[in-house]
Amino acid sequence: MAVDTVLFALERGRLKAFLVQLKSGPLRGKWSFPGGLVRVGELLDDAARRELRTSTGLECAFVEQLFTFGDPSRDPRSHVVSVAYMALIPDPAKVRAPSAKYAAGGWFEVPGELPPLAYDHALMADYALARLKAKLSYTNIAAFVLPRSFTFKELEDLYAAILGRTLDRRNFRRRIQAMGLLKKLPHKRYGPHRPAALYSFQKTTPQVVQIL
Amino acid sequence: MAVDTVLFALERGRLKAFLVQLKSGPLRGKWSFPGGLVRVGELLDDAARRELRTSTGLECAFVEQLFTFGDPSRDPRSHVVSVAYMALIPDPAKVRAPSAKYAAGGWFEVPGELPPLAYDHALMADYALARLKAKLSYTNIAAFVLPRSFTFKELEDLYAAILGRTLDRRNFRRRIQAMGLLKKLPHKRYGPHRPAALYSFQKTTPQVVQIL
DNA sequence: ACAAAAGTGTTGGCAATACACCCATGG
DNA sequence: CCATGGGTGTATTGCCAACACTTTTGT
Known part of the structure; x- marks a missing residue:
């Protein structure tokens, strides 16, 4: 064994x-x-x-x-x-x-x-x-692959990388936000361009919910 | 083991x-x-x-x-x-x-x-x-629980029994037929009332397809 | 000012649901 | 002719996919 x-x-x-x-x-x-x-x-x-x-x-x-x-x-x-x-x-x-x-x-x-x-x-x-x-597509498994806080773009890229296809940014945000699994953090990520809002998962224990 | x-x-x-x-x-x-x-x-x-x-x-x-x-x-x-x-x-x-x-x-x-x-x-x-x-819900697994030929009602009852809820007869028929996995047999099942058409699965090997 | 990424709404089509009546047969 | 289960169509709704411009920042 x-x-x-x-x-x-x-x-x-x-x-x-x-x-x-x-x-x-x-x-x-x-x-x-x-x-x-x-x-x-x-x-x-x-x-x-x-x-x-x-x-x-x-x-x-x-x-x-x-x-x-x-x-x-x-x-x-x-x-x-x-x-x-x-x-x-x-x-x-x-x-x-x-x-x-x-x-x-x-x-x-x-x-x-x-x-x-x-x-x-x-x-x-x-x-x-x-x-x-x-x-x-049906759990919050992404929470375990991302750092504590992340931008929406990073979450989307994660889905795109694993699913092997691109996703529509607006539809993706809508669906993820409709789930209510994320919370918006007060900080932002600053970079060479417009800062992105940071999010984290509200629960970091496995959850089964329809996401996509 | x-x-x-x-x-x-x-x-x-x-x-x-x-x-x-x-x-x-x-x-x-x-x-x-x-x-x-x-x-x-x-x-x-x-x-x-x-x-x-x-x-x-x-x-x-x-x-x-x-x-x-x-x-x-x-x-x-x-x-x-x-x-x-x-x-x-x-x-x-x-x-x-x-x-x-x-x-x-x-x-x-x-x-x-x-x-x-x-x-x-x-x-x-x-x-x-x-x-x-x-x-x-996403395979033709029902083919292995039913006899070679069966009526639509029997198929529906199978789904109802396993899923533990009733299904709308018309919607169920529509969806199943839309899949094209069944073929209608020339015979009918005779009983105490109106005879029911008999069907069988076209393929009896496992198939992955969205059914419900 | 410009380049680059973040963020946001609307519309059309399709698919799922809800729903009620006629049909064929045996007794 | 009646009781019983078999068989069928439509209207409405909600959801998903497609689509482009404005905003914010750093340089």
Whole structure:
């Protein structure tokens, strides 16, 4: 029994997933999602969180089970059943180099820039992206990928990046505001041009509501 | 590693789930969904199908993984991680008495008429029903719960039973027909009153399309 | 003053809902 | 001929998509 976690974050407006490079074994040099064996007496969710902690040094606010992959031939060494998880963090820069178990770690844009993956992790990536896309439309999952405060443009870019299509700015604002999940902060973000109002989510616990 | 399967069927217009009664162990006498340990080298889906075969004598056309339950305390005897499945069959009368492993087997209306369940199977039942409801709205999953041919009324009653609410007959027909997934058969069903036209699904493989 | 991003309303079409009567058959 | 369930159409509503100009700031 193992857990593997697809960790997503947004970097400069692009959706990226965190990969680690295998250091040993027959798949040495290949990339995969961080994971590891479940300990005896351990909850699956706890195992996913623990592996994330050792691989990235972070606690993730959002960790969700995706699917269980049990093909006996998925791991060339032995029959390992893997429970796949998806996790989200707001700042990819916060992850430190992974534990000594891996040769390297890094962020790769999805979809499209993932290197060849070990095991059935390419399939896992598909599942994770599909789930992320779907949940974006009916939950406040975006709260876990954005920093505490953000501009409407950043929120819109997040949706555009994950859904892989552009959105109409006015319609998007209308719908999001109709939900009432955001609160406008007193500050503004100043930049080279007109300042943008900052918002934050009112609740940072998972909420199921129709957004798009 | 075990698999447990929530098997649904429609009996006289009511949604029912198949339960088996445990014959031994600390939970003896309690009811649960049929399941069992995964064999070494076996695919999870195959294990679910095999357990269904031995518990019901049937091959199910629709078997889908739901969720994996891994709480170490879920089974009082030992740490068994269970992959939950949902399965559908068109005719509950076709299941024969379960294998000698169980004391009894039977169909129970859901939600509401389930007896106290062993392990975390009550939670499993919730997951399964939620998934069934959700998929009814965006797939042709109904094809697996109905016989080869059926009347529009039967299809509507199926939706009403699973969704737990009534539907407007005319609007329902319009939407279903707009999908073009059905074909009208030349026969009719004769009964005590006006005969009803019979339909069947054009495709009996899973299709993802917006239905409701 | 100009460049760049933030912010804002209206309209038209489509799809979902609500709703009530006639039809075909068996007994 | 009557009881019972099968089958059909329309009007209204609300929602979603398409669309362009004004405002605010920094330089």
